[in-house]
Every structure is written in structure tokens, then in C-alpha cells.
Amino acid sequence: MLTKRIIPCLDVKDGRTVKGVRFEGLRDAGDPVALAARYAREGADELVFLDITATNQKRATLVALVRDVARELDIPFTVGGGIGTVADVEALLLNGADKVSINSAALARPELIDELAARFGSQCIVVAADARFHEPDGWQIYTRAGTHNTGRDAVQWCREAADRGAGEILLTSMSNDGTKDGFALDITGAVSRAVSVPVVASGGAGSKQDFTNVFQQAHADAGLAASIFHFGEIGIRELKEHLRADGIPVRL
């Protein structure tokens, strides 16, 4: 039986792992390669590396980091952050990334998704969507590290991304990110119902029960979190044991 995936996310800046609250107030949470290896040993199903400074600053080290991680890691990993061209994606895949996530560049020019899927296959193209809720518009998509409201409806954009060839949607609720109050069950469920590709829920995980909820109530295929794992608040194995006890299929 296909299992639900637990995915630690390593936000990297200048080659170090960091995680802030609502994308601000960054704290140093360690060396990405060492963290990656630790998570693989503890039973993480996948890893995501997001170069959170890449949209506004040049990244010279990301390809080298991907290579170092791929050399070490025997589970799949996704790389994202400021990736905007076919050449960017090719360099990351050639150096050992399994999947590449695109965000702002896809919103600026949605045809990029079609081009990447045709060139590399849908299975390695993830569209990362950052959504925030506000009245009266509901869930809207933001770009540029969460600074710019595109005015696009979150469900509609995720559906378009999947139709254009995205193989997976990484949906982050910016309204929940860093709060530890739980995932955004409503928008995650709505996107999961709207697309036929897997959906990774991100933003807001604070407890083991939050993961149970996002799998049982929002039908997410994977749950992603950062700080609760980086600072040892929840161990991956104990999280999976909790999920199994709740009747959720996991790899243990």
C-alpha cells in the first residue's frame, strides 16, 4: 500500500539551514548535508531543500550543495527556490536532485511548467504554491518569498499547474506557516480534491496530531515541516508510530 510521506524541509541560505516564523526572524538550524543524512537515518521519506534567498539574490552554491547532498543521501529530495529556467532545472537534475520545485517563475510565465514537463517529465516537476487567506477574496497565491499577492485563486492556480504538467503540488499556507497551530485543512483539502496529482501539505505543523488531521481530513499525500524536526520537538519515528496507531499507512 502506498504510504503517506513525511518530509522535513530544509530552508537553506548561504549553504546553511535556517527556518523563520512567517519567513522572518531566521535562526541557524545547522548544516544541510548533516541534517539530510540524519533525517534519512531516522526514517524521513523525502527531503525538500528550499533556497529561500534565491529569488532576490544570486545563488552560486545551490548546485554544489545538491551534489553534496545527492552523494550522501539514499532517499529522494526536491530542490526549490528562485529556479526560473530550463537550464537551472537541468543543472540541478544532472547533479542529483530528484525533483525541482518552481514557484514565482511559473506564476510569471505558466508555460514554463509545460516546457519543463515536456523536457524532463512531470515526475520531477513540482509546483510550489504559497497561499494566504484573507477576506473577502479567500485563499490567494503569493510569490517572491511571500511578498507579492498575485490575485490568483489558490485552487484555480493549483489545478492549472497540474493541467500544465506539474507532477506534484507543494502547497504552503502562509497564514499557518510558523504558527504551529496545525496545517490549513480547508485549502489543502480543496486543492487535493481539485487535482489528480499528489499534494504535499506545508505550513503550521506543531504536533503529531496535526499530521493525522492533514492526512485524514484534508487527504494530503505528504506532510512537510521544518522547525519541529530541526529543533527535535518531534522525532520522525515517533511521529510515524503515532500515525500508524491512527490507522494511517506509513513506512516504518
Place this chain on the structure above:
Amino acid sequence: MEIAVIDYKGGNVQSVLFALERLGVQATLTSEPEVIRRADKVLFPGEGEAASAMRELRAQGLDELLPTLTQPFLGICLGMQLLGQHSEEGGGTDLLGILPFNVIRFPNAPEYKVPHMGWNNLQVLRSPLFEGLREEDYVYFVHSYYAPVGDYTIAQAEYPAPFSAAVQYKNFYAVQFHTEKSGPVGTRILENFLKL
């Protein structure tokens, strides 16, 4: 031992090279027919789309070479599907024709997202490739198309119906999952292959 990893612009070969490196094995990434023919073991990774992969194989003459190989051969992911007769992908593509299966797409169903992506357990293991593994061990899959179960099937998985997780005909072994990305279980399968 000479190990050739076939290079046909077929996706993430670097992960396979790194997995072999972690096992302390030096492999050669090559599209040279002579190097491939001489190798003790051949690995055939693959990702992406069947039609463009077949075009590349034909352009390099590898579609003629591969069926004639006699050493242990391991296809991975798309590298497994390409060993079949025909794929539905991209409006229909003829494959290498080494094994008798046709490759078809998973049906879209609300509870079963496509691609089939993530860790699924292996069942009905019957090959030295799986020496030391237990039924229910998990491996990592990413694919939208699959080979049905047949006489050639040496391991199966379910999504939701059973499909071929691994196949074999003579020296040609192949796995639908990413053995190079399947943790210690995948590493063991690679080790078993290198001992064949």
C-alpha cells in the same frame, strides 16, 4: 568488475552513480557500444518520457545493441518500461521488445493520484535480486505508467491493483522503483544485482 551505466540523456543518472559509489563501486557512464558490450554488469536508468527516450536510443544505435547483451542487466524505472513491447505514453511508442509486456497508464481515480509517487511495499518476491528482503519492505516509486503482472513478474506492488514492481527475462532484470533512492532496502537490491 567493469560496470557500465548507460548514458542516453535519460534523466537522473547521477543518483545511480552516487549509489554505486556509496557501495565502493566505480562505474562508467557511457553510450559507447563497445564499452557496454564488454562490461560485466550493465545498469539502464531512466526517467522522463518513453518516446523521447526511444528516439535517443535509436539515434545512438542502442536499440539494436541492448537486446543482444548477455551479461546481468538492470533496468530502473523508465529503464524497465523501455524493455517492453509498446507504451501508451505520448500517443503510443514502440519499445525495445525484450520482454512481452505492454506499458499502460494508471487510471485516474479520486483516491489514487497519478503519478504513483512515494514508498510502497513489495509483494510476491521471487528472485535472487531480493535476497535478504522481506515481503512488505518499502521502496520508492515515481511513475504514471506501469507493466501489468505476468509470468515475467518477480515482484509486485499494488496501486490499487497489482502491477509489476520488478521483471526478469534471462539476464534482463528490471525494477519499476528507484532502487538507488530506496534507502537500505534499495541498497541491498543493488548489492544483490552486483553479485549476480
